[in-house]
Amino acid sequence: MQSNILSIINDKFNVPVNNDWSFAGSRSIDNLTHGYHRYPAKFIPQIVKKLIETYTVPADKIADVFAGCGTTLVESKVHGRNSVGVDINPVAQLITQAKIHALQPELLAERITNFKAEMTGYDSEIVYAAAQHARIDYWFREKEKNEIAFLYGLINNIEEEGFKNFFLCALSNILKNCSRWLQRGTKPQIDPEKVIADPFKAMELQLRKMYKKNTDFYTQLEKDNNLGVECDIRLADARQTKIRANSIGAIITSPPYVTSYEYADIHQLTAYWYDYITDISTFRKNFIGTFYSNNRDMVTKSTIAQDIVNELNKIDTRLAGEVANYFNNMYEVAAEMKRILKPSGVTCLVVGNTTMKDVRIKSAEAFAEMLILLNFEIVEIIKREIPHKINPTIRDKNSGKFTKLTSENKKLIYPEELIIIARKCQ
Numbered sequence: 001m002q003s004n005i006l007s008i009i010n011d012k013f014n015v016p017v018n019n020d021w022s023f024a025g026s027r028s029i030d031n032l033t034h035g036y037h038r039y040p041a042k043f044i045p046q047i048v049k050k051l052i053e054t055y056t057v058p059a060d061k062i063a064d065v066f067a068g069c070g071t072t073l074v075e076s077k078v079h080g081r082n083s084v085g086v087d088i089n090p091v092a093q094l095i096t097q098a099k100i101h102a103l104q105p106e107l108l109a110e111r112i113t114n115f116k117a118e119m120t121g122y123d124s125e126i127v128y129a130a131a132q133h134a135r136i137d138y139w140f141r142e143k144e145k146n147e148i149a150f151l152y153g154l155i156n157n158i159e160e161e162g163f164k165n166f167f168l169c170a171l172s173n174i175l176k177n178c179s180r181w182l183q184r185g186t187k188p189q190i191d192p193e194k195v196i197a198d199p200f201k202a203m204e205l206q207l208r209k210m211y212k213k214n215t216d217f218y219t220q221l222e223k224d225n226n227l228g229v230e231c232d233i234r235l236a237d238a239r240q241t242k243i244r245a246n247s248i249g250a251i252i253t254s255p256p257y258v259t260s261y262e263y264a265d266i267h268q269l270t271a272y273w274y275d276y277i278t279d280i281s282t283f284r285k286n287f288i289g290t291f292y293s294n295n296r297d298m299v300t301k302s303t304i305a306q307d308i309v310n311e312l313n314k315i316d317t318r319l320a321g322e323v324a325n326y327f328n329n330m331y332e333v334a335a336e337m338k339r340i341l342k343p344s345g346v347t348c349l350v351v352g353n354t355t356m357k358d359v360r361i362k363s364a365e366a367f368a369e370m371l372i373l374l375n376f377e378i379v380e381i382i383k384r385e386i387p388h389k390i391n392p393t394i395r396d397k398n399s400g401k402f403t404k405l406t407s408e409n410k411k412l413i414y415p416e417e418l419i420i421i422a423r424k425c426q
């Protein structure tokens with residue numbers, strides 16, 4: 001049985017790179033509301049657009065169980081498909097909320113004008129109330145901290161949720177620029193040389209940029225009569241989405257990479273400022289792909305995953321445990337995907353294979369095996385080149401973490417990405 005599955009996988013994965021999916025000539029990956037906020041490993045919208053056009057019909061409800069900053073949801077709305085997303089990260093939920101709600105442009109212009117007028121009321125002699133966290137004091141100088149506290153106070157006075165989320169998203173995206181956090185990196189690290197942005201100027205610029213993007217989004221939705229399309233983002237775990245069973249026509253998602261991005265750490269500035277967390281180690285625990293699960297269970301259901309774990313275990317037991325945990329978590333996600341999909345519904349998983357400590361981490365093949373074990377049929381495997389620099393392509397040979405191009409330990413990763421298309425069988 002298992003050897004039969006492996007031969008199906010070998011066969012299906014034996015495909016050349018498909019240039020129709022590279023989108024090398026596409027100019028914008030930040031159009032509409034896609035460019036509201038930086039987010040590690042986000043989709044380029046073109047992939048989602050093509051998946052929607054190829055594998056869904058207008059009546060399908062689309063889900064993204066690792067919604068991130070909501071690329072699938074924005075594109076679903078543009079294509080007139082109802083959608084629902086879940087993510088464990090409250091910062092992702094906030095960004096997505098802001099991105100999926102097109103605001104009436106004239107009303108938004110009025111709100112922005114009022115907000116800018118209120119900004120002039122800042123008084124540097126007053127100490128404005130800010131969230132009390134040692135980490136905020138670590139990342140921010142007193143001056144910027146007080147100015148951000150003032151801006152946050154103004155936003156908290158906004159009553160309508162849609163507008164409030166818009167301003168919260170704007171402030172969230174400038175926090176890094178206004179902090180001492182090393183600008184060109186996802187690693188939490190102080191840059192003592194950093195030229196720190198002025199919060200008022202950064203906010204004005206951010207609002208102007210987002211206003212334009214909202215207007216484009218609103219205009220497009222209005223033109224296509226899609227303003228009322230249902231779109232919902234929830235704070236939930238991909239293993240237990242609380243989405244109704246058999247209700248989803250298609251899932252379009254990209255799982256977190258194994259032990260590469262610590263989303264909890266990366267989004268800590270917003271999480272602390274907006275009081276989403278009090279302690280980062282608890283916050284980290286529910287993220288799939290974290291290096292901090294401290295797993296001891298080395299047994300996985302997929303034989304491909306098991307081989308990877310066994311190889312790693314010869315070199316680094318701790319890492320092997322985290323990778324085993326990752327694959328076990330992903331098996332639970334695959335079972336949840338099966339539960340929420342309608343019979344014959346499809347799941348489209350965008351996955352990058354990688355190498356850690358010279359062991360090939362064939363996540364895509366392992367996920368395909370899990371899906372077959374759960375009675376999915378593999379419809380198609382698409383191999384695409386990664387055209388943009390959204391995903392880093394370098395891992396440190398020793399730590400396995402993403403690193404800078406200049407590092408001596410650099411090792412190429414994700415030169416290609418795989419898209420698994422699988423159908424739920426009856």
Ligand SMILES: C[S@@+](CC[C@H](N)C(=O)[O-])C[C@H]1O[C@@H](n2cnc3c(N)ncnc32)[C@H](O)[C@@H]1O
Nearest residue numbers: 042043066068069071087088089237238287288
């Ligand atoms: C590769 S990113 C998805 C990016 C998304 N495709 C986009 O365009 O923004 C993976 C996401 O998985 C989320 N995640 C990690 N563990 C999760 C869990 N247990 N349940 C739900 N989401 C989780 C992370 O917060 C992150 O947003």
